[in-house]
Amino acid sequence: MAIIKCSECGKEISNKAKSCPSCGIEVKKKVTLFQAIGVIFLGVSVVSVVVSNTDTSAPGLARSIASSTPSTTLVNSSYSSELTASNEKFKRGQYGVLTYTGEIINTTGRKLSYVQVEINLYDKNKGQIGSTLANVNNLEPGVTWSFEAPIIEERTKTARVAGITFF
Template identity: 40%
Template sequence: MEKRQKVKANGKVLAWYFGILSVIILLLVYVALSDNKNTSGSFNGNTTVSGQNSKSNFELLGANFKKDGSIRYVVGRIKNTSGKDLSYARVDINLYDRNGNQIDSTFDNVKNLANNAVWSFKALVLDDKAYRYEIVEVTGY
C-alpha cells in the first residue's frame, strides 16, 4: 500500500515538473522567434531628418516602428511648414541591419498636403533584417 502512495506522489511531482518545463520551453521559443522577427524592442528608430528641403519645409512630429501582424512599418507624423499647399510630399527612409550597414530603403508619399497640415505616414518595411531606420529626407512640391 505504501509503495502505491509513493508512486502516486512521484507521478504528481513528475507531472508538475514536466508542466513547468513545458511552460519554460514555450517561453524560450516565443522569445527566440520574436527576436528573429525584430519586434519593436529590437527595431530601433532614429528619427533624424536630413536634406535641405526637409529642414525648411517640414517638421517631423514623431516617428516609430509599428508591427501589424507579421507586417512591419515605419510610421510617423510630418507637418507641412512650407507656407504653401503642396501637390505632392514624400518621406525617404533608410533601413540598417544590426551592424549599421544599409540594407534597404523605403518611402511613403501623399498628394495634396495643405499648408500647416499634418500627414500621418506609413512606410512598409520588407527586409526582416532591418534593425534601425533613419528618415533621410522629406521632399515636396
C-alpha cells in the same frame, strides 16, 4: 451600343446583351485596363487602411538610428521653408507587416502637390540593407501627415529618414 459576334454560335449580338438570343450562352464582358487598374488600386487602398489602423508596436526592434536627434529636418530651397519628420518609430500591423511611421507637418504656408519621405534601413551591424518610402498628395498648409512606410527586409533593426521631397 456595339455589335459583337457570339463566341459560341458566331451570330451578331449587342455588346449590352447578357446572353446570346440565338444559342443562350452568357456573354462575357471584357474588363478594360482602366477597370483593372481601379480594382487593383481599391485593393491596395483597403489593405493600406487595415494596416494603418493597427497600433501594435514591433517588439524587440530598436528605435531610429537618429534617436539621439528625435527629428530630421530637410530644407527644400524652392519654398525656403522646412518639413520635419518627428515621432518616428517601428510598428507591426495586424497581419505582421513591419512599418516605419512618423509625422510630417506642412509648414510651407501653401498646399503641397506631392510629399515623399525616404527611409534608409539598417541591420544590427548598422549596415544599410535597403530603403522604403511613403508619399502623399495635396498636403494642406499646417496639416500633419502621419506617414507609414512598409518594410519588407525582416533583418531591419534601425532606420533613418534619408530625405523628404516635396513640391
